[in-house]
Amino acid sequence: MRYRDIHPIIEKVRPYCLEAAGRLKRFPQWSLKTLSSLMTSVYILGALALLYMVGTIFPQGGDIGEYAKAGGKYVSFVRFFDLLDFFSSPVFLLSALLLLLNLVVCTYKRYGPLFAKRVFPNTFDPTHTFKLTHDYPEALPEVRRVLHEKLGFRLVSKDNEWIVMEKGLSCRWLTWLYHAGIVLCFFGLILSYLFAFEGEMTLKPRTPLIVAPSTTGRLASLYQKTAGPAGFSLYLDDFSTEYIQHPGLDYPKDKLSRLAIGLGWKGPEYSMKNDPMTPKDWRSRLRVIKGGSTVKEKTIEVNDPLRYGGYTFYQVGYEQTLRIRVDFNPIALETKADGDIIVPGLDTPLRFGTVMTGTLYRLDGAVEKILPFTTVKAVLTGPPGGKKTEDLGKLELGGSIIVDGRRVSLADYEESSVLSYRYDPGVAVLWWGGAFVLIAMCLRFYGRSYMVAYAVDESDRIVCLNLHIVSKGLMADTEKLAGRIGYYLTRDDIRPVPLPPL
Amino acid sequence: MLKSASMSSYDLILSRDSYLLGLELRLYWSVAFLYGLSLLFFISHAITRGDTAGKTGQTTLLVTVTAHIALIVLRTFEAGRAPFQTLYETLSWFACSSSLTYLYVSRRWRSVYLPATLVAGLSLGACLYALLSRSPAVEPLSPPLQSYWFEWHVILAFFSYAVFVVSAAIELTCLIIKPLLSRGAARGYGLTLDAIDGLHTTAYRLVLFGYPLLTFAIFSGAAWANEAWGRYWSWDPKETWSLITWTVFTIYLHSKAIPGLKGLPASLFNILGFVCMMMTFLGVNWLAKLLGIPSLHVYAV
Ligand code: HEM
Numbered sequence: 061m062r063y064r065d066i067h068p069i070i071e072k073v074r075p076y077c078l079e080a081a082g083r084l085k086r087f088p089q090w091s092l093k094t095l096s097s098l099m100t101s102v103y104i105l106g107a108l109a110l111l112y113m114v115g116t117i118f119p120q121g122g123d124i125g126e127y128a129k130a131g132g133k134y135v136s137f138v139r140f141f142d143l144l145d146f147f148s149s150p151v152f153l154l155s156a157l158l159l160l161l162n163l164v165v166c167t168y169k170r171y172g173p174l175f176a177k178r179v180f181p182n183t184f185d186p187t188h189t190f191k192l193t194h195d196y197p198e199a200l201p202e203v204r205r206v207l208h209e210k211l212g213f214r215l216v217s218k219d220n221e222w223i224v225m226e227k228g229l230s231c232r233w234l235t236w237l238y239h240a241g242i243v244l245c246f247f248g249l250i251l252s253y254l255f256a257f258e259g260e261m262t263l264k265p266r267t268p269l270i271v272a273p274s275t276t277g278r279l280a281s282l283y284q285k286t287a288g289p290a291g292f293s294l295y296l297d298d299f300s301t302e303y304i305q306h307p308g309l310d311y312p313k314d315k316l317s318r319l320a321i322g323l324g325w326k327g328p329e330y331s332m333k334n335d336p337m338t339p340k341d342w343r344s345r346l347r348v349i350k351g352g353s354t355v356k357e358k359t360i361e362v363n364d365p366l367r368y369g370g371y372t373f374y375q376v377g378y379e380q381t382l383r384i385r386v387d388f389n390p391i392a393l394e395t396k397a398d399g400d401i402i403v404p405g406l407d408t409p410l411r412f413g414t415v416m417t418g419t420l421y422r423l424d425g426a427v428e429k430i431l432p433f434t435t436v437k438a439v440l441t442g443p444p445g446g447k448k449t450e451d452l453g454k455l456e457l458g459g460s461i462i463v464d465g466r467r468v469s470l471a472d473y474e475e476s477s478v479l480s481y482r483y484d485p486g487v488a489v490l491w492w493g494g495a496f497v498l499i500a501m502c503l504r505f506y507g508r509s510y511m512v513a514y515a516v517d518e519s520d521r522i523v524c525l526n527l528h529i530v531s532k533g534l535m536a537d538t539e540k541l542a543g544r545i546g547y548y549l550t551r552d553d554i555r556p557v558p559l560p561p562l
Numbered sequence: 563m564l565k566s567a568s569m570s571s572y573d574l575i576l577s578r579d580s581y582l583l584g585l586e587l588r589l590y591w592s593v594a595f596l597y598g599l600s601l602l603f604f605i606s607h608a609i610t611r612g613d614t615a616g617k618t619g620q621t622t623l624l625v626t627v628t629a630h631i632a633l634i635v636l637r638t639f640e641a642g643r644a645p646f647q648t649l650y651e652t653l654s655w656f657a658c659s660s661s662l663t664y665l666y667v668s669r670r671w672r673s674v675y676l677p678a679t680l681v682a683g684l685s686l687g688a689c690l691y692a693l694l695s696r697s698p699a700v701e702p703l704s705p706p707l708q709s710y711w712f713e714w715h716v717i718l719a720f721f722s723y724a725v726f727v728v729s730a731a732i733e734l735t736c737l738i739i740k741p742l743l744s745r746g747a748a749r750g751y752g753l754t755l756d757a758i759d760g761l762h763t764t765a766y767r768l769v770l771f772g773y774p775l776l777t778f779a780i781f782s783g784a785a786w787a788n789e790a791w792g793r794y795w796s797w798d799p800k801e802t803w804s805l806i807t808w809t810v811f812t813i814y815l816h817s818k819a820i821p822g823l824k825g826l827p828a829s830l831f832n833i834l835g836f837v838c839m840m841m842t843f844l845g846v847n848w849l850a851k852l853l854g855i856p857s858l859h860v861y862a863v
Binding site: 112 | 572575579581583587590591693694699702704705706709767778781784786789791797799805809810813820823838
């Protein structure tokens, strides 16, 4: 084919190509402009709010098979958009990334102008006007003196006929700072997303256990399966439980009886049926052992974890192993608390409840050690999906009960502490970001800042001060400020004094 | 093993606690009744436009809130801790703080009572829900709740809720009354077109006040979860709805700075924020139920 033949086609296509090229050239500029716009943030935040909603409607962390079995609707749609793990799905992550981009561009673009000299339009509508008794040449420095010395205003500009002064922390800076704080929070979230991992470990008493995670962070999981041993072990010195007595309330469910209580015809009643006890706290006395010596010791409880080597260890629960003796057999059977056990020679399996042990805080203020005991139940075959049980009674440590003619006794038990651990380098960054956001936001919202533009006017020989007051922050009160300015400017004026009554 | 013989020594404590709870319930029902009464006065004001009905409603609301504060003090004494643990308790705090905030905000208004209808209605609803559907038993603090974050988290979250309720009540009043006023109708409510602008500003200032509180509530909730469970965010429906509420109020505040959005769209965002806040507080699982989607994460209340 010759050039002559394709020439007309080229000529036809050319304008489109040129336009496309032009658009491509303008694209970075256009995207920067769009990403720095406040309107874009409204769109993205709106889209994110909708996406969050999707994540609350569909059960997160669920299995699609289970979901379908439970009668869940729109199964293929749910699978396609990964709606059961929505907050890790590409759709969600991309949207969050877009907000971050929006925020970064916006914060970056607004950084320079923070230092730029502010330009005010030449004409203002005064919001307040005062008549002055000073001569025109004196009035200007006097107003300046009052604003600066009496009221603490700083000069911003005096280029044109209006002089501009401000007071308080700069709102632009504060707004910028908490947006930058949000960027810092995002950075923490990204660190968590890429590097955090967690797991659980069960610590037996007086048996050191090396901290060796079985997982690793998202990024590291691309090239290794586990994070490897942490280089120290944990040692459980002691595990203890505290209980409080907790009375039950006899209170009707139906609404009319409740109304009757409200009218004082009946009364609600607390009672103490079956010695009700509720766990108050679980405590583990832990030691961190490194190179054969103890490097840290702490008693942890729920809400008070142990931190070491980038890891945080949390008290999540405990596990009990019970040793059961049947008749006088020297070999004890082992069972977990709340698990079923088939005892040789007995027709029905038995279930031993949690061993209640530790300290009890009684309702009347008394504190006592609980003599360890468990409850025994016979597990009867029941309807499919649920087993029926029959209470056989309480069993103290060292005590016994007779089941089907056999003596069943609780010989011993052992308590292990269940800890969860987490390695998360993002948390500290997130808290710093959060503190930053909150402090800047509170200063901006609850504080007060004023900007005053003023000019002294002398038309018709009357000297006037024209003021334009702009305020930000909930504590700001423009009327009060105007009143104070007026007061200081007219304080020394000679006023007519009312004559005393004759 | 516990000695059952010692049980009789508790009789005094149990009868004292039962008596106090009975007293509390009677006071609580009275407070609900008073909220109902003030609501009736406000409705009557909305229908008749009479100043007397509005004024009486406002006075009744003041009496109600005073009694409600006494109720909360009594509950604090009964429980021996801040009364924000169960939904029964938080509903009470929600009703009281919303009405109290309303009374504070409206103290300078003359003859404007319409926003009170929503506030009193919500307070009544919250009290009745607590009284009719929740258990008033004083529960001991479970181990995860024994945290210094807990009280601050709940108190400030509910303070922000109270502020958002009042802001929405004002915004809603403006949205309904403004078109009527511009048609020359809706006289007698103490409102003019200028006053409506002032009310919009009040609604905006209330959100400005509540937004950092909500922000703190979200951060402190995350810090608390991090101390108790080792994970600061788990996309639990309650957490997620609080983030939705926060996002919607962010949109509202942004739209107040965008000339094309600062009017009606901003007002609608404010009301949407209030709806999301109510979802966070009460309706978390309602949407999933409505759409027939099985929820594996029914949030414990
Ligand atoms: C999670 C994201 C964000 C949050 C929580 C947030 C929060 C807020 C809040 C509460 C305000 C109103 C208070 C004030 O007037 O100072 C505000 C104002 C502002 N935001 Fe954001 N923002 C976010 C994202 C963005 C983004 C992405 C942009 C960039 C376009 C942006 C730009 C601005 C600007 C310029 C203002 C000042 C408006 C004015 O002139 O008053 N924000 N932001």
